[in-house]
Amino acid sequence: MKLFIDNRTDCLNDYYFQTLCLLYFPGEKFSPKDGSPASASFLLEKRGEGDFYCEATLSDGKRQASGCFSTAGWTPEVDMKDNDFAAMALGKAYLRAGEKLFGFSLPWGYLLGLRPVKRAKYYLDLGCSDETVGRLFRKDYDVHPDKASLAVETARTEQRMLAGTEENDCGLYVSIPFCPTRCAYCSFISVATDKLRNLLPDYLEKLKRDIEHTCALIRETGMRLTSVYIGGGTPTSLDPRQTADLMKTLDRFLPRENLREFTCEAGRPDTITEEKLRILKSYGVDRVSVNPQTTDGAILERIGRKHTVKDFYDACGMVEKTGFRVRNADLIAGLPGDTEEGFRKSLEDVISVGFENITVHTLSVKKSSFLRFSEDGHYDPFGGLARSCVSYACGRLKETGRNPYYLYRQKNIIGNAENVGYAFPGTENLYNVLMMEEYSTVFACGAAAITKLVTPDRTDILRAANPKYPFEYLASDRFLSPEEVIEFRAGKRKTRTDKKEQEPF
Ligand SMILES: C[S@@+](CC[C@H](N)C(=O)[O-])C[C@H]1O[C@@H](n2cnc3c(N)ncnc32)[C@H](O)[C@@H]1O
Numbered sequence: 440m441k442l443f444i445d446n447r448t449d450c451l452n453d454y455y456f457q458t459l460c461l462l463y464f465p466g467e468k469f470s471p472k473d474g475s476p477a478s479a480s481f482l483l484e485k486r487g488e489g490d491f492y493c494e495a496t497l498s499d500g501k502r503q504a505s506g507c508f509s510t511a512g513w514t515p516e517v518d519m520k521d522n523d524f525a526a527m528a529l530g531k532a533y534l535r536a537g538e539k540l541f542g543f544s545l546p547w548g549y550l551l552g553l554r555p556v557k558r559a560k561y562y563l564d565l566g567c568s569d570e571t572v573g574r575l576f577r578k579d580y581d582v583h584p585d586k587a588s589l590a591v592e593t594a595r596t597e598q599r600m601l602a603g604t605e606e607n608d609c610g611l612y613v614s615i616p617f618c619p620t621r622c623a624y625c626s627f628i629s630v631a632t633d634k635l636r637n638l639l640p641d642y643l644e645k646l647k648r649d650i651e652h653t654c655a656l657i658r659e660t661g662m663r664l665t666s667v668y669i670g671g672g673t674p675t676s677l678d679p680r681q682t683a684d685l686m687k688t689l690d691r692f693l694p695r696e697n698l699r700e701f702t703c704e705a706g707r708p709d710t711i712t713e714e715k716l717r718i719l720k721s722y723g724v725d726r727v728s729v730n731p732q733t734t735d736g737a738i739l740e741r742i743g744r745k746h747t748v749k750d751f752y753d754a755c756g757m758v759e760k761t762g763f764r765v766r767n768a769d770l771i772a773g774l775p776g777d778t779e780e781g782f783r784k785s786l787e788d789v790i791s792v793g794f795e796n797i798t799v800h801t802l803s804v805k806k807s808s809f810l811r812f813s814e815d816g817h818y819d820p821f822g823g824l825a826r827s828c829v830s831y832a833c834g835r836l837k838e839t840g841r842n843p844y845y846l847y848r849q850k851n852i853i854g855n856a857e858n859v860g861y862a863f864p865g866t867e868n869l870y871n872v873l874m875m876e877e878y879s880t881v882f883a884c885g886a887a888a889i890t891k892l893v894t895p896d897r898t899d900i901l902r903a904a905n906p907k908y909p910f911e912y913l914a915s916d917r918f919l920s921p922e923e924v925i926e927f928r929a930g931k932r933k934t935r936t937d938k939k940e941q942e943p944f
């Protein structure tokens with residue numbers, strides 16, 4: 440899309456404007472200015488202290504609509520800086536224009552970023568009551584009341600889960616970015632071609648060294664490992680021998696004294712076998728995921744997910760037989776060709792399997808074309824279906840006794856909705872919360888994995904990203920040293936700070 444920005448402030452950068460635009464235009468790419476008409480244009484100006492004015496005009500190619508907002512006279516309930524006022528003027532003007540053009544308002548208002556719950560926790564930590572946080576979300580950000588309540592409820596659950604967390608607690612992520620085939624919608628880094636899958640043996644050797652190094656680092660720096668998560672990609676795309684080999688390495692080096700949970704995201708039902716599950720269990724894995732995404736076979740085919748609905752039920756049977764403390768299943772709302780009834784049926788099918796955790800994602804598009812030009816014309820460019828499906832899922836899963844315990848949003852999510860993990864009390868996944876809320880240090884091994892060091896007072900974060908793709912990871916030899924970890928956590932290292940909660944994506 441073409442963007443015209445007349446930004447007469449030094450508060451927000453162009454990236455911020457682009458990120459805001461994606462709320463109504465998920466998956467759009469931004470093209471260079473070339474004189475053709477813009478699909479979004481903004482004028483943002485500072486008129487005084489805390490006084491910002493914005494005009495926004497949006498176009499869908501046929502029609503256009505405008506909105507404006509001024510923060511003059513706005514009385515904030517919590518401290519607001521110039522950046523916040525500028526973001527408010529811009530956000531509210533954008534929402535007004537968008538609502539006029541598209542005929543619906545965005546559930547999360549102009550709240551940007553992946554972690555609305557972190558924002559809610561920030562207010563709760565300032566001493567705000569649940570009601571005040573809900574009101575701030577609604578009034579300041581135009582968040583819908585049900586989403587404001589969802590954020591507060593999730594924040595409260597997270598607070599309870601994190602209450603006993605010590606400052607040296609940490610998690611470990613082990614990345615297996617390999618899949619049997621690539622699903623059309625997938626927004627994660629994972630390789631599936633035969634050529635790249637040939638790297639797997641070398642990858643596993645390197646990963647084992649990485650695990651040995653990282654476990655030693657955890658011990659040497661006096662950290663307490665409380666959760667392990669093997670994710671991907673599809674960890675169960677390893678064969679039984681490779682699985683056992685990886686698990687032996689983890690068994691040998693993991694500091695287990697404080698370990699509370701050990702997850703393996705099995706994921707794709709067609710890769711799960713009883714033999715692999717028995718191996719995982721014998722090495723202490725106590726939580727697995729089996730993900731149908733939908734229980735409509737025609738949709739599975741359309742989204743290029745090469746397994747059947749029967750594969751899902753078969754894998755559930757194997758998981759049941761092997762016996763794990765916690766089981767999870769992922770669904771996606773808003774898949775091309777799905778309907779409200781179809782989604783409800785998938786949800787009921789998954790509920791009836793009886794897993795403790797159910798995670799409901801909203802489709803996030805890699806490119807707008809994935810939605811707009813799907814072969815059979817089934818598409819929902821505005822994500823209305825996804826919005827109503829996730830709202831329904833929230834109420835229905837609460838009826839079953841599963842409560843929201845973690846929540847995040849992805850870039851290019853349709854309908855401005857969210858991804859939510861629901862769990863029976865006591866079965867919530869600590870790793871998901873630590874990672875999402877950036878509350879504790881998480882060490883990460885493997886390609887596309889990101890270590891996040893968090894200072895004991897939780898005011899600063901250092902992100903150390905491993906190379907994204909297996910072949911790059913194989914070529915790299917950069918490991919964090921104990922000195923780097925200790926110095927950073929002691930506040931003696933220059934870092935990229937993460938205090939700017941407003942920072943988008
Ligand atoms: C990291 S993926 C790995 C899971 C595993 N490989 C599988 O496919 O079952 C975790 C989850 O993210 C969700 N996901 C992946 N791509 C998505 C997208 N574009 N939009 C919404 N959810 C997505 C799916 O529900 C998936 O189960």
Ligand code: SF4
Nearest residue numbers: 618621622625629672
């Ligand atoms: S199996 Fe999972 S990680 Fe792999 S491509 Fe499909 S959704 Fe993505």
